[in-house]
Amino acid sequence: MTNSRFVSYSLLLTVFFGVYFFSTISTAYAASNSVHLDSFPMKTLNNKASLQNGAKLFMNYCIGCHGISQVRYGKLQDLGLSKNQIKDNLIFNEKLTMASSILTSMSQDSKVWFGKRPPDLSLTAKSRSSSDGSGADWIYTYLRSFYKDPTQATGWNNTVYPGVNMPHVLWDMQGIRNAVYSEKDDGGTKKLIIDRFVFVTPGTLSSSEYDDNIADLTAFLVWTAEPEGQFRKRLGVWVILFLSLFAFMAWRLNAAYWKDIK
Numbered sequence: 001m002t003n004s005r006f007v008s009y010s011l012l013l014t015v016f017f018g019v020y021f022f023s024t025i026s027t028a029y030a031a032s033n034s035v036h037l038d039s040f041p042m043k044t045l046n047n048k049a050s051l052q053n054g055a056k057l058f059m060n061y062c063i064g065c066h067g068i069s070q071v072r073y074g075k076l077q078d079l080g081l082s083k084n085q086i087k088d089n090l091i092f093n094e095k096l097t098m099a100s101s102i103l104t105s106m107s108q109d110s111k112v113w114f115g116k117r118p119p120d121l122s123l124t125a126k127s128r129s130s131s132d133g134s135g136a137d138w139i140y141t142y143l144r145s146f147y148k149d150p151t152q153a154t155g156w157n158n159t160v161y162p163g164v165n166m167p168h169v170l171w172d173m174q175g176i177r178n179a180v181y182s183e184k185d186d187g188g189t190k191k192l193i194i195d196r197f198v199f200v201t202p203g204t205l206s207s208s209e210y211d212d213n214i215a216d217l218t219a220f221l222v223w224t225a226e227p228e229g230q231f232r233k234r235l236g237v238w239v240i241l242f243l244s245l246f247a248f249m250a251w252r253l254n255a256a257y258w259k260d261i262k
């Protein structure tokens with residue numbers, strides 16, 4: 001190996017390990033004040049029944065406060081719903097048509113009631129992604145992490161989003177949980193931390209049924225953030241297959257062209 005080659009190889013190695021080292025440090029730093037997120041069960045994304053159930057839950061429990069303005073009612077046909085099913089089961093206002101965006105029915109002064117206006121959820125599955133996990137993991141864990149907290153204006157708090165201004169709207173399904181605290185010694189000062197949760201009122205669903213429904217609702221919010229997302233992934237596989245075939249043909253053609261010259 002010549003000297004200059006040796007220098008460029010060592011330089012490349014240094015840059016590579018430098019980038020690796022700093023990215024590890026920054027991830028560790030970002031994760032230091034983070035919460036544990038449960039993994040969202042991805043299989044619901046390709047399942048039309050899951051997505052339809054998610055849409056139904058959204059229209060029944062969330063539309064009162066949140067819109068998904070990036071999606072029009074007609075687009076819900078991609079989930080396997082017919083025009084009539086959408087009109088009869090999901091459109092609750094006669095003035096709306098298939099071309100209308102899915103907006104919240106909440107009035108403008110809601111901000112005063114909750115201290116914060118409920119955000120549009122079209123892109124939350126993207127905006128909440130971080131080094132802790134995907135945006136889907138965040139939503140999936142958030143909707144399963146509410147507990148009763150009398151110090152909060154809404155009466156509810158959330159371990160994933162402490163101090164959140166949203167009440168637990170699905171409490172009848174999950175049940176009502178109270179936090180049990182324990183004292184922790186934090187460098188000389190005593191701190192109260194949540195030890196575990198106890199149910200004070202049982203929900204109408206079992207814990208695994210509740211998780212399944214939240215997985216469906218999360219899948220629906222992942223779909224709203226990118227309705228063509230699953231198509232894009234399927235197309236990607238075909239593009240890679242085509243490129244591999246093309247590369248093979250180019251290789252054989254190249255060999256055929258140079259056969260007599262070499």
Ligand code: HEC
Binds near residue numbers: 063
């Ligand atoms: C009574 C009104 C209300 C209802 C109903 C409601 N939310 Fe909320 N939601 C809020 C408010 C207010 C916030 C903002 C909380 C904050 O930032 O403190 C919020 C925040 C959120 C967020 C966090 C957004 C972000 O990135 O900060 C998600 C996700 C969410 N809601 C999902 C839902 C889902 C899913 C439903 C239906 C099951 C629902 N919400 C029903 C009021 C509501």
